[in-house]
Structures are given as C-alpha cells and as structure tokens.
Amino acid sequence: MADPKGFLNHGREVAKSRPVDVRLKDWNEVYVPGSLLPIISKQASRCMDCGIPFCHNGCPLGNLIPEWNDYAYREDWSAASERLHATNNFPEFTGRLCPAPCESACVLGINQPAVTIKNVEVSIIDKAWDTGDVAPQIPERLSGKTVAVIGSGPAGLAAAQQLTRAGHTVAVYERADRIGGLLRYGIPEFKMEKRHINRRIEQMRAEGTRFRTGIEIGRDLKATDLKKRYDAVVIAAGATTARDLPVPGRELKGIHQAMEYLPLANKVQEGDFVTPPITAEGKHVVVIGGGDTGADCVGTAHRQGAASVTQLEIMPRPGEERAAHQPWPTFPMLYKVTSAHEEGGERVYSVSTTHFEGDEDGNVQWLHLTEVEFIEGKLTPKPGTERKIPAQLVTLAMGFTGTDRENGLVDQFGLELDERGNIARDADFQTNVPGVFVAGDAGRGQSLIVWAIAEGRSAARGCDRFLTGASELPAPIRPTDRALMV
Ligand SMILES: Cc1cc2nc3c(=O)[nH]c(=O)nc-3n(C[C@H](O)[C@H](O)[C@H](O)COP(=O)(O)OP(=O)(O)OC[C@H]3O[C@@H](n4cnc5c(N)ncnc54)[C@H](O)[C@@H]3O)c2cc1C
Numbered sequence: 001m002a003d004p005k006g007f008l009n010h011g012r013e014v015a016k017s018r019p020v021d022v023r024l025k026d027w028n029e030v031y032v033p034g035s036l037l038p039i040i041s042k043q044a045s046r047c048m049d050c051g052i053p054f055c056h057n058g059c060p061l062g063n064l065i066p067e068w069n070d071y072a073y074r075e076d077w078s079a080a081s082e083r084l085h086a087t088n089n090f091p092e093f094t095g096r097l098c099p100a101p102c103e104s105a106c107v108l109g110i111n112q113p114a115v116t117i118k119n120v121e122v123s124i125i126d127k128a129w130d131t132g133d134v135a136p137q138i139p140e141r142l143s144g145k146t147v148a149v150i151g152s153g154p155a156g157l158a159a160a161q162q163l164t165r166a167g168h169t170v171a172v173y174e175r176a177d178r179i180g181g182l183l184r185y186g187i188p189e190f191k192m193e194k195r196h197i198n199r200r201i202e203q204m205r206a207e208g209t210r211f212r213t214g215i216e217i218g219r220d221l222k223a224t225d226l227k228k229r230y231d232a233v234v235i236a237a238g239a240t241t242a243r244d245l246p247v248p249g250r251e252l253k254g255i256h257q258a259m260e261y262l263p264l265a266n267k268v269q270e271g272d273f274v275t276p277p278i279t280a281e282g283k284h285v286v287v288i289g290g291g292d293t294g295a296d297c298v299g300t301a302h303r304q305g306a307a308s309v310t311q312l313e314i315m316p317r318p319g320e321e322r323a324a325h326q327p328w329p330t331f332p333m334l335y336k337v338t339s340a341h342e343e344g345g346e347r348v349y350s351v352s353t354t355h356f357e358g359d360e361d362g363n364v365q366w367l368h369l370t371e372v373e374f375i376e377g378k379l380t381p382k383p384g385t386e387r388k389i390p391a392q393l394v395t396l397a398m399g400f401t402g403t404d405r406e407n408g409l410v411d412q413f414g415l416e417l418d419e420r421g422n423i424a425r426d427a428d429f430q431t432n433v434p435g436v437f438v439a440g441d442a443g444r445g446q447s448l449i450v451w452a453i454a455e456g457r458s459a460a461r462g463c464d465r466f467l468t469g470a471s472e473l474p475a476p477i478r479p480t481d482r483a484l485m486v
C-alpha cells in the first residue's frame with residue numbers, strides 16, 4: 001500500500017497549465033512540461049489501496065490502479081510501467097485524453113477529492129519513455145498466420161499490437177495519409193502532441209506490425225479481396241458518419257462538420273499547409289454541440305485568432321454536483337470546464353438552431369436560434385426567445401451516427417448491423433462473417449479512447465482464438481460491457 005496516511009496528509013493537486021495568453025500563441029499541450037513529476041509521488045500516496053478498488057471497474061481497461069500508485073509513490077518507475085502496460089497498450093494516450101471515469105469511482109472520492117489517477121498514469125508512461133523502459137516486444141516465434149486490421153485509431157492499433165505480439169503477421173490498412181485515426185486527425189495538438197503517436201508507431205514497426213496508408217478498404221481494395229489475402233480481419237474503422245443539421249441555410253458557405261474543420265488544423269501542425277483551407281481567423285465562430293468535439297473546435301478557433309467563439313448546446317447546463325440518480329461510483333454528467341473553455345468564448349445552453357442567414361455571395365453571416373425547454377419530456381421551443389447571433393464560421397459537432405456505409409466495406413463483407421446501426425458482433429467480437437472481427441467505435445458506436453483500446457485488446461484475443469484455437473491474450477471487456485455507465 002502507498003503511504004497509509006497519504007490521503008490525510010496531502011490534498012489533491014493536478015498538473016499545472018500554462019497561462020492562457022501564452023498557450024494560445026502555440027499549439028503545444030496546455031500543461032507546463034515537467035510540472036507533474038515533483039508532485040506525483042505524493043499524489044500517488046493518497047491512494048488508500050481500499051479493499052475493493054472501485055476504480056478498477058470504473059476503468060474500461062481494468063487498469064491495476066492501486067498497484068501502480070504504490071510503485072509511483074515509491075518512485076519505482078520501472079515496476080509502475082510494467083503494471084501499467086499489463087492492461088493498457090497506450091497509457092500516453094489515455095493519460096492525456098481519458099475523461100477518467102476511474103476517478104469518479106475512486107473510493108476516496110466519496111468524501112474527498114479523488115486520487116489524481118490520470119496524472120499518475122501519464123507521469124509513469126512519460127518517465128518510462130524517458131528512461132528507455134518502453135522497448136519493442138518482438139514475438140519469440142511466428143505463427144505463420146496473417147491478419148489485416150482496417151483502421152489505425154486506438155482500437156486498430158491496440159488489436160494490431162496484441163496480435164503482432166502473439167506471433168501473427170499483421171498489416172494495418174488506413175485510408176488517411178497518416179496513422180492514428182482520430183488521435184491524429186481530430187484531437188488537436190494542444191490536447192495531445194502527435195509525437196506521442198509517432199513513437200508508438202516506431203515501437204510497433206520494430207515489433208513487426210506493417211502499416212499501409214492511403215488505402216480505403218471497400219474503395220481501393222475490395223473487402224472480399226482483402227479477406228482472401230489474410231487468415232483473419234479486424235475491422236476498426238471507427239464511427240465516422242457525422243450527424244447533420246438539416247435546417248434552412250445549411251447549404252451556405254462557411255458551415256462545416258467539425259471533422260471537416262479539425263483535421264485541417266492537425267495538418268497544419270504536420271507541415272502540410274501554412275494556412276488551413278478553413279480557418280477561424282478574424283471570424284465570429286459558432287460551434288454547435290456542447291461535447292468534447294465542440295470543445296476541440298473552440299480551442300482550435302481561439303488559436304486561429306477568431307473574433308469571437310460561441311458554443312451552443314441544446315440540452316440544459318449540467319449541474320456541478322452529482323445528481324441523485326448518478327451516485328458514486330458511477331460516471332456523472334457534470335458541468336465541465338475543459339482547457340479550451342478556460343481560454344475564452346461563450347457557452348450557451350438550452351438553445352436550438354432554427355436557420356442560417358447568408359450574404360449575397362452565399363456566405364453564412366447569422367445563426368438564428370430559439371431557447372428550448374423540456375415540456376412533457378420533449379425539448380420544445382420557448383415562444384418569444386428567437387434571436388440571431390453573428391456566425392461567419394459554423395462547425396457542427398453533434399456526434400456521429402455510425403460507421404461509414406458509403407465505401408462499400410459493410411456490404412462487401414456482408415456484415416450485419418445491430419439495432420443502433422453499428423457492426424454487430426458476438427462475445428468474441430466476431431461479426432456474422434467467420435474470421436472477421438470488429439473493435440472500437442465501428443462496433444460500439446461513438447465512444448472513448450479507453451473503450452477503443454479495451455475493445456482492440458478483446459477483439460485481438462477473439463481473433464487469436466479463431467486462428468490458433470486458444471489464446472493467452474487478455475480480454476478486458478465483452479461487447480456489452482458498460483463499466484459504470486461511461
Ligand atoms: C474531435 C474528437 C475529439 C475527441 N476527443 C476525445 C478525448 O479527448 N478523449 C476520448 O477518450 N475520446 C475522444 N474522442 C473519441 C475517440 O477519439 C474515439 O472514440 C476513438 O478514436 C475511437 O477509436 P477507433 O479506433 O474505434 O476509431 P477511429 O479513431 O475513428 O479510427 C478509425 C480509423 O479507420 C480509418 N478507416 C475507416 N474506414 C476505413 C476503410 N474502409 N479503410 C481503411 N481505413 C478506414 C479511418 O480513417 C480512421 O483513421 C474524440 C472524438 C472526436 C471526433
């Protein structure tokens with residue numbers, strides 16, 4: 001156990017952020033580099049090693065949190081890294097990007113601020129990279145079996161790494177020009193610098209995983225041909241079909257899906273453009289959708305020099321305390337101030353867009369909205385609350401409806417979908433087509449990185465069993481798991 005009195009002697013202290021006016025001038029991560037390490041052992045010492053660590057169930061990966069907290073408290077970084085990697089292939093992604101449902105389930109959190117689990121996680125992995133503890137794990141012998149993984153987001157990468165380490169020859173097919181899925185093109189640099197993906201890819205290449213970019217399965221290579229070439233396939237193609245807003249004026253110039261806007265900003269950081277083809281510079285920006293994708297648009301627009309940024313949300317503003325129906329240890333819906341929100345902009349709740357208005361050249365200029373309220377369980381416009389706000393760039397961040405159906409992948413394989421439109425799978429993550437597995441958002445629907453990694457690991461085990469009849473790979477979750485409702 002970490003220090004038995006740690007939680008009595010130390011309060012919760014989190015990573016320090018760089019001042020807003022400084023960080024808005026660059027795209028680097030918002031935290032002060034190196035600020036965590038001096039405090040992290042004390043923070044890890046707050047872990048009580050309670051009899052039933054609910055944080056294990058809060059984390060979809062089942063991370064062994066009290067074990068690595070203990071090692072971090074003792075500054076045995078190498079042992080901490082070993083325990084961390086026992087359940088998580090990519091803790092540098094989750095340690096930066098996870099909403100940390102584990103902390104909502106921390107027993108200390110019942111009556112005190114929870115242990116800073118996510119900060120401990122990222123400190124352990126950053127230290128492990130610095131000290132050379134993250135080495136390639138090359139399989140001792142090859143199975144002679146081949147696997148194609150479709151999609152290189154966190155689910156595809158986790159599945160590929162597990163299957164490669166199990167001795168199979170794995171090729172990852174990615175339609176984009178770079179590896180990483182939404183980690184690369186979607187999540188902004190200020191939330192996670194892309195160097196973290198690059199060095200993992202190098203580790204994976206050294207282990208034997210092969211990467212093929214710029215190939216869209218379904219379009220560039222028929223799914224049926226791919227299946228003939230490989231002994232098994234893991235689909236990790238994400239849920240990239242964005243929800244639209246079919247209101248009058250939607251066709252005006254300057255209204256874009258968030259995922260048309262954000263990847264261009266990522267590409268500037270990769271050196272592909274000097275100025276992005278869609279920019280917020282000097283414009284009044286409205287972001288429709290109050291979630292994480294919306295917050296990423298807010299932070300991006302501020303860095304591009306927007307004149308103003310307004311984020312709209314149709315639902316009422318969540319409370320700052322747990323609601324009675326979301327008791328500990330569940331993951332509650334709370335009012336969240338992300339780093340992007342600290343940087344400015346206005347957040348408007350309980351409003352719905354009625355239409356857009358443009359100028360004579362067809363460029364959007366105004367967004368018309370109305371306030372809404374719940375009447376008999378339905379969101380209903382409030383009469384007399386209609387108004388318009390300036391809007392020269394509008395981004396739609398209203399979620400995703402499922403995996404891409406346009407490229408033919410689903411139909412060519414003959415895949416069945418579940419009632420929510422995601423690719424259906426059994427307890428082994430196998431689809432209705434023998435030897436074809438699915439992991440991550442493609443099977444689960446739009447979700448989180450931690451779930452994608454957990455699904456990638458579980459699907460790898462299912463695939464390994466299919467190929468060899470048995471598997472020693474771990475399977476943290478089943479397809480229906482909901483781990484404390486995240
Ligand atoms: C803007 C944004 C911000 C987010 N921020 C966070 C966050 O902070 N924390 C968090 O936990 N979650 C976040 N999420 C959610 C998280 O990114 C996803 O849940 C996660 O990336 C899903 O992983 P995946 O591997 O299933 O799919 P993806 O990451 O979507 O990867 C799928 C990949 O498959 C490729 N692909 C698709 N079809 C084909 C094909 N036919 N052939 C070849 N390649 C194909 C795609 O190009 C893509 O690269 C965010 C999502 C968005 C959109």
Ligand code: SF4
Binds near residue numbers: 101
């Ligand atoms: S992956 Fe997420 S839920 Fe799991 S320990 Fe890390 S921060 Fe917590």
